[in-house]
Amino acid sequence: MLAVARRATLRPTPGSVPVTLWAGVLDMAANVLYLLAAQRGMLSLVAVLVSLYPASTLLLARYVLGERLSALQIAGVGFALGAVALIAAS
Structure with missing residues (x-):
């Protein structure tokens, strides 16, 4: 909303695209690993680690x-x- 009000572009700069992609991949991997750990491990330990x-x-x-x-x-x-x-x- 703030970017629209300021009329700023939301397009990433060319140098930030690889970092953005890696952040997305790592975030997705973290979510999958959390779900697997919550299903198969001790939830009390998993919650503390998270x-x-x-x-x-x-x-x-x-x-x-x-x-x-x-x-x-x-x-x-x-x-x-x-x-x-x-x-x-x-």
Whole structure:
């Protein structure tokens, strides 16, 4: 709606097409894998692992964009991974 109001084009730039296609393929693969895991695995563990997607965003921002993580963000990722390990061990 905002693009229409600003009369901006929604057409991707030529350099962004491969990234857009890969994002779509990976998103589709993630959805399929989630459905398979929910059907065949422990739903309690699958739901916790799926909830960790913000941690992957932080890590990608660190390694792709070179952003620095704050101490609080690093602690949050560490605690989340520790929680997953404890849930998997139970």
